[in-house]
Amino acid sequence: MAARGVVVIGAGQGGLDTVAALRAKGYGGPVTLVGEEPVPPYQRPPLSKGFLTGAVARAELTLRTESFFAAHDIALVSGDRAQHIEAERQRVRLASGSTLGYDKLVLATGSRPRTLPVPGMDLSGVLTLRTLADAEALRTALDGPPRQIVVLGAGFVGLELASTARVLGHDVTVVEAQRRVLARALTPQMSQWLAERHAQQGVRLLLGQEVTALHGTAAGEVAVVRLRDGRRLPADLVVVGVGALPNTQLAAEAGLLVGDGVVVDRWLRTDDRSVYAIGDCARFPSTRLGRHIRLESVQNASDQARCVAAAICGESAPYTAVPWFWSEQCALRLQMAGLIAGHDETVTVGDPDGARFSVLCFREGRLTGVESVGRPADHGIARRLLSSDTGPSPAEARTPGFDLKSYATKPSSPVPAPA
Amino acid sequence: MAKITYLHPNGTATVVDVQAPNTVMRGAKLHNIDGIEAQCGGSAQCGTCHVYVDEDSTVPLPPMDSVEDDVLYGTACPRRDSSRLSCQLPVTEEIDGLVVRLPEAQS
Ligand SMILES: Cc1cc2nc3c(=O)[nH]c(=O)nc-3n(C[C@H](O)[C@H](O)[C@H](O)COP(=O)(O)OP(=O)(O)OC[C@H]3O[C@@H](n4cnc5c(N)ncnc54)[C@H](O)[C@@H]3O)c2cc1C
Ligand code: FES
Numbered sequence: 021m022a023a024r025g026v027v028v029i030g031a032g033q034g035g036l037d038t039v040a041a042l043r044a045k046g047y048g049g050p051v052t053l054v055g056e057e058p059v060p061p062y063q064r065p066p067l068s069k070g071f072l073t074g075a076v077a078r079a080e081l082t083l084r085t086e087s088f089f090a091a092h093d094i095a096l097v098s099g100d101r102a103q104h105i106e107a108e109r110q111r112v113r114l115a116s117g118s119t120l121g122y123d124k125l126v127l128a129t130g131s132r133p134r135t136l137p138v139p140g141m142d143l144s145g146v147l148t149l150r151t152l153a154d155a156e157a158l159r160t161a162l163d164g165p166p167r168q169i170v171v172l173g174a175g176f177v178g179l180e181l182a183s184t185a186r187v188l189g190h191d192v193t194v195v196e197a198q199r200r201v202l203a204r205a206l207t208p209q210m211s212q213w214l215a216e217r218h219a220q221q222g223v224r225l226l227l228g229q230e231v232t233a234l235h236g237t238a239a240g241e242v243a244v245v246r247l248r249d250g251r252r253l254p255a256d257l258v259v260v261g262v263g264a265l266p267n268t269q270l271a272a273e274a275g276l277l278v279g280d281g282v283v284v285d286r287w288l289r290t291d292d293r294s295v296y297a298i299g300d301c302a303r304f305p306s307t308r309l310g311r312h313i314r315l316e317s318v319q320n321a322s323d324q325a326r327c328v329a330a331a332i333c334g335e336s337a338p339y340t341a342v343p344w345f346w347s348e349q350c351a352l353r354l355q356m357a358g359l360i361a362g363h364d365e366t367v368t369v370g371d372p373d374g375a376r377f378s379v380l381c382f383r384e385g386r387l388t389g390v391e392s393v394g395r396p397a398d399h400g401i402a403r404r405l406l407s408s409d410t411g412p413s414p415a416e417a418r419t420p421g422f423d424l425k426s427y428a429t430k431p432s433s434p435v436p437a438p439a
Numbered sequence: 440m441a442k443i444t445y446l447h448p449n450g451t452a453t454v455v456d457v458q459a460p461n462t463v464m465r466g467a468k469l470h471n472i473d474g475i476e477a478q479c480g481g482s483a484q485c486g487t488c489h490v491y492v493d494e495d496s497t498v499p500l501p502p503m504d505s506v507e508d509d510v511l512y513g514t515a516c517p518r519r520d521s522s523r524l525s526c527q528l529p530v531t532e533e534i535d536g537l538v539v540r541l542p543e544a545q546s
Contacts, residue, residue, distance in 0.1 A: 063480045070482075080465075080481075092471075318479070322478055323546065344485075346485070348482070353484065353506075396483070396506055396509035397512040397513070400512040400513015400514070401512055403513055404513065
């Protein structure tokens with residue numbers, strides 16, 4: 021039988037990197053990338069940052085030129101949705117009616133914004149931010165005279181957006197149900213420090229507060245955000261940034277194992293050996309945490325894409341990459357390496373007052389994660405240390421004058437020369 | 440417009456014309472040159488657009504700032520005196536003739 025090749029569903033970061041890596045590794049069979057959005061693959065991170073201010077132009081978002089797909093003989097299907105996977109017959113049916121047979125299928129369907137179960141979410145002026153189309157709508161809204169903006173959720177997207185909107189001169193309030201910002205992603209120290217920066221910049225933070233309803237004008241425009249304590253916040257724009265849910269519907273309907281993500285093994289295979297899942301939609305076993313996790317980051321989508329492409333080309337190795345993430349808020353560079361969750365001890369190095377410091381997280385005496393502000397060298401070194409399972413002890417890190425740069429570059433350095 | 444040469448680890452070279460305003464990183468993307476990942480899209484966060492400027496190159500380059508210098512501590516291949524982040528090298532007439540080497544790995 022002639023090779024049916026590889027079909028990748030979802031033309032975002034992970035999908036694009038999968039097809040690119042397949043060709044870079046010399047995969048010779050047919051390769052098809054299917055995306056429901058009407059545009060070629062683009063980067064999302066600038067959507068909540070430079071794209072809104074105009075610092076990043078539309079053209080810079082595009083990840084690859086059209087000629088890339090032609091040059092690498094990759095069939096890019098844009099504006100069509102994978103509707104159904106016939107796992108037994110190894111083919112996918114698209115919304116347009118066509119079907120694609122596969123030898124290997126890669127699910128890179130990403131995630132979608134979570135909604136809040138409160139009345140008024142369908143009012144006009146209530147936006148979310150996930151796609152280029154969302155960002156274009158938001159950019160138009162932020163382009164005019166100052167508005168009263170309420171951001172629901174103090175996650176990365178919500179806070180980045182809040183800080184950008186503030187810089188553009190809008191009045192911004194962030195409402196968060198947790199008692200601190202980025203509670204799941206950051207240490208309490210970093211969370212607290214960051215919240216102060218937002219406050220200094222004029223972003224109003226209402227923590228430990230829940231939204232109970234949105235009220236609109238007679239014309240159906242959002243006007244008021246009501247909180248559990250009865251407070252009413254005037255708002256002419258509400259942005260909902262309360263996290264994302266993995267797009268697992270296709271996988272679930274095809275009978276694949278699903279539970280807050282498409283469940284995969286260390287090789288990123290689903291329980292159907294011809295189907296892989298990567299990126300925001302995949303739930304994979306973390307060797308570092310000893311349990312299944314789902315990560316939403318460019319690094320994770322990109323590195324998993326390369327891991328799957330290698331597996332399809334016969335070089336199977338389990339996925340063990342060190343996770344890392346970056347964010348830009350209040351004109352600061354915030355970077356995280358490794359896993360912050362599960363630490364039992366932290367050491368802060370550097371100068372928090374000068375906005376140049378890192379929080380080193382340890383678990384049972386071992387370095388497991390590092391969050392940095394304005395210390396890119398710490399971040400890069402942390403990634404290398406964590407990938408080789410080395411690093412300072414908490415006691416070493418607490419020595420006065422300690423810093424990761426001199427630790428990693430001293431002659432007896434435990435960091436192996438990078439491969 | 441500047442002519443830029445990207446030298447691959449296997450010894451082959453790709454020579455392309457890149458327009459301003461672009462960066463040396465973006466030039467590689469626009470011309471489908473593999474070997475530069477640029478995971479952060481050019482915001483000097485990731486170090487996966489690392490290049491070595493060819494030792495014989497006499498093209499004047501802008502000095503590196505402290506952020507670029509710091510990010511170069513995190514590259515997958517060893518940092519050398521000739522290391523730069525290609526996303527921090529703007530394409531201008533002055534860099535016409537630039538030759539950069541791509542490292543064996545970026546992440
Ligand atoms: C505003 C914003 C800012 C961000 N900032 C950062 C950041 O600073 N740093 C960072 O590391 N990460 C950031 N992220 C996260 C990062 O963008 C994602 O983790 C990454 O894009 C995940 O890649 P993916 O391939 O899994 O999914 P995506 O890139 O979301 O791609 C999934 C694609 O699949 C398509 N799709 C879904 N179902 C189907 C179907 N049935 N048929 C066809 N197509 C389908 C979707 O339309 C989408 O285009 C940000 C995300 C957002 C939204
Ligand atoms: S593209 Fe990330 S540092 Fe240059």
